[in-house]
Amino acid sequence: MSAQAQMRAGQGASAQAEGKAASKANPIVSALHQMAVSVLSEQLREMFEKADDILFDSAEKARASDEQRLYLDTMRIVRVQRNKIVQAFQEALQAALAGIGEDEAENAAGRLDDMSQWSLEDGDVLEERIAVNNMQAKASSLYAHELVELQRRIARLAEMTGAGLSPESMSPQRIIHAFQNSMRDLPVDFPIKLVIYKLFDRVVVGRLSEVFVGANQLLAVHGIEPSLDAPTPARPESRRAPRGLPQDSGVPSWAGKLDRATMGAFGAPATGGAGMSAMGAGAVPGGLAARQAGHLAPVGGAGTYTDSMLAQDVAQILGSYEHGRRPQAPAWLPPENVALVARMFDAYYRDPRLPDNLKPVLARLQLPMLKAAVADPRFFHDPNHAARRTLNDLFEMLLQFGSAEAAPSPQMVGELQGLIDAMVQAFNLDPATLRESARPEGVDERTAEAFLREQEEMQQKKNRARVERVRRIVAHEIRRRIGExxxxxxxxxxxxxxxxxxxxxxxxxxxxxxxxxxxxxxxxxxxxxxxxxxxxxxxxxxxxxxxxxxxxxxxxxxxxxxxxxxxxxxxxxxxxxxxxxxxxxxxxxxxxxxxxxxxxxxAAAPLPPEKELQGLLSILLVPGSWFTLWEPVAQTKHWVRVKGYYPVQNTVMFGHYMEERFLQLRATALATALVDGSAAPIDPSPELQSAIARIGELSFERVVDPVVWTTVEGRPGQ
CATH class of the missing domain: 1.20.1440 (de novo design (two linked rop proteins))
Structure with a gap:
């Protein structure tokens, strides 16, 4: 064994010893590390199980015989060396999570940015560093929201325990660097190693959210909430203004971070824009413009200012920001407001939990939200603004649809489509009227930063609703086990x-x-x-x-x-x-x-029906959950959100999806409506469908309440 290999082996043994000491001192940190090692090791094993299919498919598509031989050689090496790589990765990961070799990883990343060092590097070494750096940038961008929340929770854990725990202790950089370390002593040619890196990027890096979401949920179970004082990670270079383009002094710092990485998800092939910032190239995406013209254009008003014309103005504004220039915008359309709404949607599209097929659904609200932001300056100041709150809630609902194990039923998809249509109609303003009446001031730097911070914190809270529902499910299942x-x-x-x-x-x-x-x-x-x-x-x-x-x-x-x-x-x-x-x-x-x-x-006496019903309704009626409610007298379907469930009073309170009006029902009346199908949650989660099925099996008094809306003060409303 070479001296360098012996040194690495000694470092691995030292890392294991220090890792054990840290685990003994802080069992929560030990649980975090154990969870990460377990999940990542399983993902690595899955990578090797899928490697034959992926590499064989790549070999079939290869145009040259040398390229075919490379994939087939890699397939053979992977079969022979898989156990060695998994074991080396587990050891390197333990060391990385414990902070061993942290400075070396950071220095390596720093040297990659120093172009003066490139000529001194061996070609293979440089190419490997570029591959590793690309994986790190990809992971940091994909999982930005989970990482910020995790770093703040770890910072809070460090404050509570007094441990010298770095917020970066579970960063993508450490995980990817651990895999790089596990590959160092692999006796293969560099091209084969590079193919294995591509496998790791495709299978493991693409699923790192499982580690970060799991870590956040584990800490949440232990009552460790994010510390708001923790530093946020630096954004990847791809989200900054392009290099070589001077930044206009009149361009806000945050406006240069419109993310072109979200382009290509959907839209016309010419620009492939996924969000509003995708229109920054100076042309309106044809597919998106067609959808907007079909769904959003006001009736009548031929020859006046239209949604298509508004989209062109937006494209010019965002295109100028993208190139570091102050936009020449119409006086009634503040460019800062346009850029902030674009940043808002970019953040939605970047979230890895949102599937590509649901992004067009969200895109239908781009222009209506922009109009709401231009028409009402409170949009950026008030987190509870009707348009902003409704959009955030819709985004959360789309995440639930995207994370469902089974495809949602056609009826549920129809309910969601109806809700989108209602939102578009409620917030869509006539652009010609808006141009004539709107005279808003541009958002100042302080308000913009506060707005972006509030949106970021809102997205970090999305896991909390799920954790709350899981807690209620667990509490009910334990209560059922105990019985009476x-x-x-x-x-x-x-x-x-x-x-x-x-x-x-x-x-x-x-x-x-x-x-x-x-x-x-x-x-x-x-x-x-x-x-x-x-x-x-x-x-x-x-x-x-x-x-x-x-x-x-x-x-x-x-x-x-x-x-x-x-x-x-x-x-x-x-x-x-x-x-x-x-x-x-x-x-x-x-x-x-x-x-x-x-x-x-x-004796294991079962729960009485009324207590069983209370437990099942508590699972369904988590605050913020969306439901549809059919009113037979008015032949109207209402989209409502849960404001509160009060089991002792047998009462549930709903709020209108956009207006400040409320609906109070007896909980047994809602249960009756759920059983007969006149009420339903807009959520494909199997636990909710199971709870409704169990409610249908209970013997409770079926009752019906009229739909009576009230104001905040309790007076009758519309």
Missing amino acids: RPLPSGVLRLMLSGFGPLLCLDYIRSGVNGASWTETMRLVDRVLDSLRPDAGRHAEERAAEEAELVAAISRRLAAIGFSEERLKEVLSGLLQAYLELVEAGAGRTGAPAADTVDEAAT
Whole structure:
């Protein structure tokens, strides 16, 4: 072994030792690292499983025999070396997450930007660095929102624990650099190594969101919210003004960050623009312009100022910004306002969770939102502005459609299309009238930065609604498992504060049918069974089973970051219940302990229908969720959002999708409407469809409430 290889081996051993020390000091960090290593290792194995198909397909498409031989040679090398690469990657990843070699990675990236060093580099080394740098830039751009939230959560964790934990500890740079390190000692020619990098980029880098979203959700389960004081990462170079073009002093700093990387998602082939900034090349995308003309142009007004003319003005404004120039815009159309709306949509299109086939749906609202922003200066100042709030909610809904495992039903797609049509109609203004009446001032730098920051924070909060729903699902499933049996308060604490977070992560990873969820629920059942007095069992046998059960629970909770102190806290109630059972069994003639459950009370009585209904409705009625509600008297369909659900009062409050008016119904009336199909959630999530199906099986009083809208003050509204 060479001296350099020995040095790397020594660094790997040192990294493992330091990683173990860090894990022992901070179990949440250990859980984060374990999750990242597990997910990425599995992705790497999937990469190797798919490698034969990908490489064989590439070989068939290759035009030259040398290129064909390269792919086939890579296929053979991958088959032989896959286990070695996976093991080396796991070791390098542990070291990277622990911060070992951090300075080396950063210095390497810095040298790549220094053109004076290029002539001194070996050609293969330089090409490898370019490939690695491109992967890092791609990942940083694709997962910008998840990364900002994760960095702020890690910063908050560091503040809470006092650990010297860097916000960049789970950055794409460290993950990709770990893979680069795992390839160093691979005895292959560089062209083969480069093909393997391309495989890694295609299969693993394209799925890094699983790591970052999982890390955010794990930290959220532990109650660690983002720290707003944490620094945000630098944006990739592709999002800055083009090099070589002087920046006009009149161009705001944020206006030069319109992202042309979103181009090509849809639209005319000439420009392929996905968002408003895609029109910056100076021509209106034909496909997008046609959609806008078909959906947005006002009736009548031939020969006046039209949506197509407005789109051309927008294209000229964004084209000037793209080239670092101050736009020459009409007096009634402030270019800063146009650029801010473009940045808003660019952020939506960049989100990797939004599929390409849903971007045209969002695009239909581009011009209506721009008109709303020009007509009402409050658009940029008020996060709760009707147009802005509605657009953000629609974006969240599209993410749910994009993340659904199964394709949404045609009825649900129709509901979404109807909602889009209603939004377009509500916010679409006559451009000719707007040009005559609008005299807004351009947005100042401070307002623009605040607007962009609010939009960024809004997108970071999207995972929180899902986490809240998962928590409600878990709470209901635990409640169903317990049924009506009374439990000691300490055991309830274990169920809610111990099994609750564990089941949340199980659900996020694999759902209610996954092996991890099933294993945890088996532990829940074992705990409930262990609380039943059993006179036929020996004390020694029972004690051994209880000890084994406590150890199994401890292992599962420690694996998700529970510290020793917290483990003692959540398990103390179960241990106390076991002691009280022993005391009650030894002194049957005396009164049992007050907090002990007798044999009759431990029977698994199911939840009564009213409590089962409350739990299922709590899963459906998460604040902000969208529903359709059919009003038979007026023959009208309403799109409403949940404002609040109040189980004790049997009440649910909805808000109109854009106006400040509200609708109050009895929860049982909504349940009736869900069962008969006159109400439905606009969400393809399988857990919601399952909850509605279970509601239909319950025996509860079917009731119907009239649709009566009220104002904020409670007065009757339209």
